[in-house]
Amino acid sequence: MNDNVLSAASVDFADRSDAEACLGRLYQLPLTDLGSTGNPGLEGIFSPTYEPELVSQYVQSQFTSGTERYVEKYQNLPYWKHLICGALERV
Numbered sequence: 001m002n003d004n005v006l007s008a009a010s011v012d013f014a015d016r017s018d019a020e021a022c023l024g025r026l027y028q029l030p031l032t033d034l035g036s037t038g039n040p041g042l043e044g045i046f047s048p049t050y051e052p053e054l055v056s057q058y059v060q061s062q063f064t065s066g067t068e069r070y071v072e073k074y075q076n077l078p079y080w081k082h083l084i085c086g087a088l089e090r091v
Helices: 016-024 052-058 067-074 078-091
Strands: 031-033 044-049
Touching: none
Parallel strands: none
Antiparallel strands: 031 044
C-alpha cells in the first residue's frame, strides 16, 4: 500500500468523521476523501491534499493535462489484457 494513502476501511471506525479525524492527526496537510473527487469506488480512501504548485514540481504534464488521452492509451484494460495474455500463451 502507498505510504501516503490510508484507507478508513482498514480500521473499524464508528463513522466517517471519526476516521477522518483519526487519520487527520497523522498528517500536517488536510486530507481529501478520494471518493469526493468523482469516483465513488474510492470512497473512504484518504490522501493528503497538495497544492497544485507542489504537484506540478513532481508530476509530469502528461498526467495533469490531456488526461483523457492518457487514460485511453494506458488504462485500456481489455487491450492490455489481450497483450499480456497473448505474451503468456507464447511463453
